[in-house]
Amino acid sequence: MExxxxxxxxxxxxxxxxxxxxxxxxxxxxxFVVRKQVRAEIQRLRQAFLDAIEEVSQMQGTQAxxxxxxxxxxxxxxxxxxxxxxxxxxxxxxxSENFYxxxxxxxxxLRDIAKxxxxxxDAYISERVHDIYDIEKRLLRHLIGKRQEEISNFxxxxxxxxxxxxxxxxxxxxxxxxxxxxxxxxxxxxHTAIVARSLGIPAVVxxxxxxxxxxxGDRVIIDGTQGTIIINPDESxxxxxxxxxxxxxxxxxxxxxxxxxxxxxxxxxxxxxxGNIEFPHEADITLKKGGDGIGLYRxxxxxxxxxxxxxxxxxxxxxKATIENFGDHPITIRTxxxxxxxxxxxxHNIRERNPFLGLRSIRYCLQxxxxxxxxxxxxxxxxxxxxxxxxxxxxxxxxxxxxAKWIVEDVKExxxxxxxxxxxxxxxxxxxxxxxxxxxxxxxxxxVDFFSIGTNDLTQYTLAVDRVNERVASLYTPAHPAVxxxxxxxxxxxxxxxxxxxLCGEMASDVEYAPLLIGLGLxxxxxxxxxxxxxxxxxxxxxxxxCNAIARRAMEFDTSKQTINYLRxxxxxxxxxxx
Amino acid sequence: MSQExxxxxxxxxxxxxxxxxxxxxxxxxxxxxFGSKINVYKEEQCVDGKSIxxxxxxxxxxxxxxxxxxxxxxxxxxxxxxxxxIENELDEV
Numbered sequence: 001m002e003x004x005x006x007x008x009x010x011x012x013x014x015x016x017x018x019x020x021x022x023x024x025x026x027x028x029x030x031x032f033v034v035r036k037q038v039r040a041e042i043q044r045l046r047q048a049f050l051d052a053i054e055e056v057s058q059m060q061g062t063q064a065x066x067x068x069x070x071x072x073x074x075x076x077x078x079x080x081x082x083x084x085x086x087x088x089x090x091x092x093x094x095x096s097e098n099f100y101x102x103x104x105x106x107x108x109x110l111r112d113i114a115k116x117x118x119x120x121x122d123a124y125i126s127e128r129v130h131d132i133y134d135i136e137k138r139l140l141r142h143l144i145g146k147r148q149e150e151i152s153n154f155x156x157x158x159x160x161x162x163x164x165x166x167x168x169x170x171x172x173x174x175x176x177x178x179x180x181x182x183x184x185x186x187x188x189x190x191h192t193a194i195v196a197r198s199l200g201i202p203a204v205v206x207x208x209x210x211x212x213x214x215x216x217g218d219r220v221i222i223d224g225t226q227g228t229i230i231i232n233p234d235e236s237x238x239x240x241x242x243x244x245x246x247x248x249x250x251x252x253x254x255x256x257x258x259x260x261x262x263x264x265x266x267x268x269x270x271x272x273x274x275g276n277i278e279f280p281h282e283a284d285i286t287l288k289k290g291g292d293g294i295g296l297y298r299x300x301x302x303x304x305x306x307x308x309x310x311x312x313x314x315x316x317x318x319x320k321a322t323i324e325n326f327g328d329h330p331i332t333i334r335t336x337x338x339x340x341x342x343x344x345x346x347x348h349n350i351r352e353r354n355p356f357l358g359l360r361s362i363r364y365c366l367q368x369x370x371x372x373x374x375x376x377x378x379x380x381x382x383x384x385x386x387x388x389x390x391x392x393x394x395x396x397x398x399x400x401x402x403x404a405k406w407i408v409e410d411v412k413e414x415x416x417x418x419x420x421x422x423x424x425x426x427x428x429x430x431x432x433x434x435x436x437x438x439x440x441x442x443x444x445x446x447x448v449d450f451f452s453i454g455t456n457d458l459t460q461y462t463l464a465v466d467r468v469n470e471r472v473a474s475l476y477t478p479a480h481p482a483v484x485x486x487x488x489x490x491x492x493x494x495x496x497x498x499x500x501x502x503l504c505g506e507m508a509s510d511v512e513y514a515p516l517l518i519g520l521g522l523x524x525x526x527x528x529x530x531x532x533x534x535x536x537x538x539x540x541x542x543x544x545x546x547c548n549a550i551a552r553r554a555m556e557f558d559t560s561k562q563t564i565n566y567l568r569x570x571x572x573x574x575x576x577x578x579x
Numbered sequence: 580m581s582q583e584x585x586x587x588x589x590x591x592x593x594x595x596x597x598x599x600x601x602x603x604x605x606x607x608x609x610x611x612x613f614g615s616k617i618n619v620y621k622e623e624q625c626v627d628g629k630s631i632x633x634x635x636x637x638x639x640x641x642x643x644x645x646x647x648x649x650x651x652x653x654x655x656x657x658x659x660x661x662x663x664x665i666e667n668e669l670d671e672v
Contacts, residue, residue, distance in 0.1 A: 077600045077631070080607060086630040113636060120638040131600065 001233050004207050006182070007473075008227030009193035012202035013245040014159050014180030015238060018220040020144055020211055021162040031215065032099045042092045045102040048142040053082045055138070074131065081135050101215065103143050110136035144216045159222050161214050164468075165192045175199055180222035182210055182229050187473035196224070197509065197528040198282055204229055206470045255533035259290035263536040266543045271518060273536060274330070274526040276504055280321040283331075286529040290536060293329035293387075295452065295526020296504040297322065299375065300338055309371065315378030323386035332389045332452065332526075333379050334431065335372070335404075337361045356466065361394035366403055376411045383423035391429045391452055396436040398443055405447070429500075433457035438486040445497035452526070453490055455505025459483050478507045479560040479567070484516075488555065491521045502526055512567045514538045515574075519551025541574050584615075586654035589646050593667035597640035606664045607631045615651025617661065628661065 033041050056079050081087060087109070094105040114132040159180035160173075173195075181196050186205030196203030202224025214220060214231055221230040221241050225248075230237060263271045274295030275286030283294060302310040302318055323331055339360020352358035365372035379390055392404045405428060415422050432438050433454030441451065455478045460467045462483050465476040478484070487503070494501035502524035507513050509527040511534050517525060518539070527535060550570050557563045594602050610617045610628040617628030621643060626633035628647065639645060645665060649657040 073601050073604075077604055080604050080631040084630050084632045086627055087632040090632075113632065116636055117638065120640075 001237065002213065002231040004210055004213065004229040004231070006204040006207035006210075006227050006229065007187060008203075008224045009186070009205050010181075010196035010201060010203040011225040012180070012200070012248060013224070013241055014202050014220075014222045015233075015241055015245070016157050016159045016179045016220065016222075018161045018182075018214050018216060018218050019158045020214065020216045021160055021165070030104050031101045033095075033101055035099060038096050038099060041095050041102050044143065045088070045091060045095065045106070048102065048106075048139050049082055049088055051142040052135075052138050053079065055142075056082065077131060078135055078138070081131075082139075103140060103215070106139045106143065107136060110139070159220055161210055161220070163211055165195070173199070175201075180220075180224065181205075182207060182214075182220070182222055184208055184211055185468065185470055187467050187470060187476060194506070194528070195278075197530060198276070198278060198285075200285070200530040206473065208470075252533075255537065258533045258536050258540070259288065261290070261536070261540065263290075263292075263539045265518070265539055265547070266541065267545070269518075269544045270523070271539050272502075272524040273532050273539075274332075274502070274504075274524065275529040275532065276509075276526050277322075277529065280318055282529060283322045283325060286532070287325060289529050289532040291529060291532050293326065294322070294331040295502050295524065296391075297331055297333045299333060299336055303336065303338055310374075312374045312378045312381075315375055316381050319378060319382035319388070320385055323382060323388065326386050328387055330387045330389060332391050332429070334391045334393050335362070335375055335379075336365055337393045339364050356460070362392050362400055362404060363394065366400065369407065372404075372407060373411055376408055377415065380408075380411060380415060380422040380426065381420060383426045384421050388423065389427040389429060389450065391431055391450075393431045393454070394433060394457070395430045395444070396434050398440065398447070401430055401444060401447060427500075431457075431504075432486075432490045434461050435486060438490045441490045441493035442497070445493050445499055448499065450500035450502070451490060451494050453487055453501070453503040453505065455483070455487070455503060455507040458486060458505070459507075462486060477560045477564070478505065478513070479563040481555075481558060481560070481563070484520075484555060484563070487517075488520050495521060500524070509535070511535055511538045512564070512571050515542055515547045515550040515570060516554050516567060518542075518544070519547035519549070519554075537578075538571065538574060541578050583650055584652060584654040585648070585650050586658040587646065587648045588658045588662050589644060590662050590665040592639050592641055592643045592645065592665055595641050597643070598634065598637065598665070600635065602664065602667075603631055603634045606661060607634055609660050609664050610657065613649070613651070613653045613657040613660075615649040615654045615657045617657060618648045618650075620646040620648065 056075055060075055091105045091109045094100055094109060095102060100108070110132055114129045117132060118129045157177055157179050159182060160178055161182050164183050164185040165181065178199070178201065180201050181192055181203040183192050183205045184207055186192050192203055192205050202222045204222055204224055204227050207229060210229060218232055221233050221238070223229070223241070233241070263273045265271070272292045273290070274293045275282065275291040276296040276298070277283055277286060277294055278298045278301050286294060302314055319333065337360070339355065339358065359367065376390070379388060382388060390408070392401065395401050408428065412422065427449035429448050429450035429452055430437065430444055431452050431454045432441060434457065437444060438458065445451070456467065459476060459478045459480070463475060463480055465472050467473065467476045491501055501522065503517060503522055504526035508517065508525040509531040514525070514535050515538070525535065550567070554563050554566055557566065592598050598606070607629055619626050619628045619634065619637065621637050621639055624637065626637055628634065647658050647661050647665070
């Protein structure tokens, strides 16, 4: 049993076998099994050989016509190696003599062979090294678990262990089977954290070296509430955690009863709680959790999930599917926010020295008008089915906003000419997620229908902290007085201009900030759907006056630590009073 | 036990790229058709002629001298056929 401490970013408990993803380099640590496990380990090895043979044979069968004879030869050679008893015996002997894991033994023997080849004088022979590495990888893939592309094919409950997860990977998760996530890298607002919260599964990030500590198939407990991982727990630990997991489910059920109640303060002020979603199916979760609409519909998944650029129809169908269950509830669609940490499959990727300050988001769209117009057309077409708003991310100057609005007008004209219906009064808003935007909020307010404060990027850009770099992640906090001041200022500008304002960062998912945000004047929060009941519960047990007082006090501190401690203390008081 | 036959022959690798993957594979395939035990020597190094891993590890380049030793009922036929593989009398595509 081994316990690792990381950052818990999505609450809950999962007890499952682990699958390690993205072991592309396959640097296998020297690890041992106990004597009585040697036979089982050799059996695993045998199975890996059989599976690999099956895999190559199948490839030969299905793709025979498209391969030229050279490639056929390569696979024939692989098959010969895989069927070579003396190779398998050599590896099995190493396991039984040294008690190595099958992974390590495979890697050891095949690298030995490879080394032998690479030292040969004959260039042609030394080239064989690549074949050997190929065979090694194939075997390890079968030993370690499934291939990356096959994440979607997992058919048993498991937790996923990885260095970090890309949006592309998470997009292909089968939610029925992925029960928890744990990564080496990442912080509270990393993609892994966001995905885990929206799926409602526990996640721990920033673990440093978990991918090197856990082997695929190890039983693992992920405690996303405490931020701990327990590898190969003993029976009594498992029992303890099972009991805790049950308790949490009961708590959930109690919160579930809140779903049908309004998020009103004790004096009757209504707060709209909306969901941040990425995938159409999350819209249902939002409704189930008692959300009043969608405050942030991220559309990047459309670009990450498939291998071609999404067509207007791809967009349209996704938006329509999301709207259909929503009646009059508002849905705010954010236009493409690609770049920086999110990349597409099909190119456009030029390595940038500083991607977060580079060609991303609205900047990217304004340079790729075809792609931008396609999305806007689809949003406008979908607008007849419900209450849709459009929102531009990462605006830093008013010209970007004007350009984006011209393009919307352009597309509207096209649609009119083609006789295609759309909502002529569709609202247009901007995200306030850079210090620049917050500081020119009064100008921006004159030209939009609403603001949405994106606290993740706003915090990152204000504090100059990369939120996914675990070495500086501790400096990242929206409670920094600079961030809070920008938020307050933005809210005041919106109020003066009488336009709508909401806040849609991870900050809104954190119950501790709810009284402060309401006290600063917000009446709409958009958050991770599973967190809606928790936040609603807090709102229902506090008055507007109390919120105002908390906000006044919180804005007086000069360190984020004091602010956080104060807010935490206030929340504890509220929760204790409830219990 | 019937009497074990033993056949031995010294051959030279004629493939210009040495006994690389493809000819090694042909050799192993050919050797596996026979019941005899097949050993191949390169100087002191002795390997199992039915194992592709071991055969490729010989790293026999063009001109290398190998000794094929077959033991079993079909030893003579085996050595005859295997010599042809090594001496590149089979078609190389």
